[in-house]
Amino acid sequence: MNRRKFLAATGAALANAAIPHRGWTAPAAESHAADLRLRIEPCTLDIGRGVQINTVAYNGQVPGPLLRFKKGKPVTIDVTNASKNPDLVHWHGLTTETLNDGAVEEGSPLIAPGATLRYHLTPNPSGTRWYHTHAMAMGDLSLAAYTGQFGFLLVDGAPDPGRHDKEINLAIHHWGPHFVPMVETMRAESQNMPQTTGSDVGYDHATINAHMLGAGEPIRVKQGERVLFRLLNASATENAVLALPGHTFKVVAMDGNPVPTPYTVEVLSLAVAERVDVIVEMNSPGVWILGSTLKESRDIGLGVVVEYAGKSGEPVWRDPQPTEWDYTRFAATDAVAEPEETFTLTFRDAGTLNGSKFDTWTINGDAWPNVKPLMVKHGKRYRMLFRNASGDQHPIHLHRHSFEVTRIDDQHLSGLIKDTVNVMPLQTVAVDFLADNPGDALLHCHQQLHMDYGFMQIIKYTD
Known part of the structure; x- marks a missing residue:
């Protein structure tokens, strides 16, 4: 349709x-x-x-x-x-x-x-x-x-996420969406890219599990507990960066798949639709804020209080050290199998078209429904080369299949299995997938605004 x-x-x-x-x-x-x-x-x-x-x-x-x-x-x-x-x-x-x-x-x-x-x-x-x-x-x-x-x-089902004492599921969402002027024009000027004139979406409020920071019950923990947090970014358009002062996150899975190299970080980044499973050692008693690293996001509610047994008082926030999110930390470096074929997909913003308030997004110059399908054969391995020629981040999701992230710009990697990968502005990411699930499979940016306005493509099996 x-x-x-x-x-x-x-x-x-x-x-x-x-x-x-x-x-x-x-x-x-x-x-x-x-x-x-x-x-x-x-x-x-x-x-x-x-x-x-x-x-x-x-x-x-x-x-x-x-x-x-x-x-x-x-x-x-x-x-x-x-x-x-x-x-x-x-x-x-x-x-x-x-x-x-x-x-x-x-x-x-x-x-x-x-x-x-x-x-x-x-x-x-x-x-x-x-x-x-x-x-x-x-x-x-x-x-x-x-x-x-x-x-x-x-x-x-196997494999399990490892030993833990408690499971906590946390979903991020943004509320009160409204039109705001497009900031892409400013990015375009700084990166010598075509300017755009459309609208973007802003929000009045943000929640974790349907409550703003300071509302609802805190997450109650005990000293010495190992807590498995499953974090989901269920926002329509907003990526999120989170921290829990006094604690670190051991990343054990991404998008539900165990990572080859579990790695401990102070800050987590979740693009729209991504999930991250982490183990947190509860070894810093107090009352803390698990929340966005951006003050303006915490101010509209993006956070939740973590309270140790026997502790009380105002929840504490401390800014983490600046860091960049890097998928390669969690991957292996073994050589990957060569693909049967490589598809190069270039993403661009075509600006506002036909009186729309929003910009149209294109893949290799075409917007859905005019994007040509990718044709694959059952049982073959394929590589998709995502070239982000825009100033926006794009969380790219493939339906009905998982894929292996095999290159980020010039860095080769392997073993990192995902179903959604965030492609940063002007970045190139390669992912490989096995065509093992016949039937049409949708590929799209998971930002609702981009998906609605052209950023989709179908993968079709020829046999």
Whole structure:
């Protein structure tokens, strides 16, 4: 489906959602109840003192219910759409087939308002995955990833994340989206790049697990505990950099996949849609702030209090030492297999087109739906060379597959398996993937604004 014509095609989408598809069943046609039920519905959140948010969420809560499955054990989930807009659920990081993946561009059906559809999943791979809406928003900032439609999906199975005493899942989100002048013009001037004139999105509030810093209950820990934190950036457009003063993070997994080289850092960086699993040794008693390294982000709520047993007082923040996030620290350096073929994909901002408030994003000069598909053969290994010719960061996500990060600019690496990789301004990143899951697979920037305005491409299997 042409994502730009989504709203005009709503009537057709509703009809499509009401028709049974291969791989789909309406609950009434089943002889047994689903394993789980999710309900897409409006809700009101009290995220901070005197701050209420009207949004759409799963089962009236943010994040949505924690889904925990066993690797390889089939599960059915009935999703009822009690909102006023057609929608669908994407099971991010799972190797499901196209109809159940939850992406219109792959052929997954929309769920009409008032309708219920059943997803059939066989959870794989193990690790920290998540689920979220894959609808579009365009210029309506009350839809899609700007809402509270997201939740953790954990798949249990080898390998495990290592010894720990407690698990804590933390999801970042931004609220109160609004249009702001595009800052890309200033970046363009400094980097001798074409200027742009569109709008960007800013936010009034930020939360971790639906509460602003200082609201809600603190994270309570005991001295000597080893805590496994699973962190998810579920923001529509905002990357995040986090620290916990007095503590360090041992990174053990990224996007749910164990890293070849577990490495301890003081600061974590999570682009939109990325997950990072870390072990924190609780060895610095006190009351602390786990939050954004940017004061302006903490001021709008991006943080949570960590309180040791027996300690009280005002939570403490200390700025960490300046550092750059570097994927290579967590990777190996072994040689990787040569790909069958290399696709070079150059990302650029084409500026505002056809009266749009927002800039159009292109891949090799074309914007979705005019981007040519990448054609692959089952069983072959391919390399995608992501060339970011813009001044923005781009978290690139590949559906239904994981990939190995094999080069960042001139640095070669191996063993770092992800499903979303953040490509920095003017950076080149190479990722390799095995074409082992036939059917259309969507490749896109996970920033909602970029995805809606052209930044998508389909990978097609030729056999």
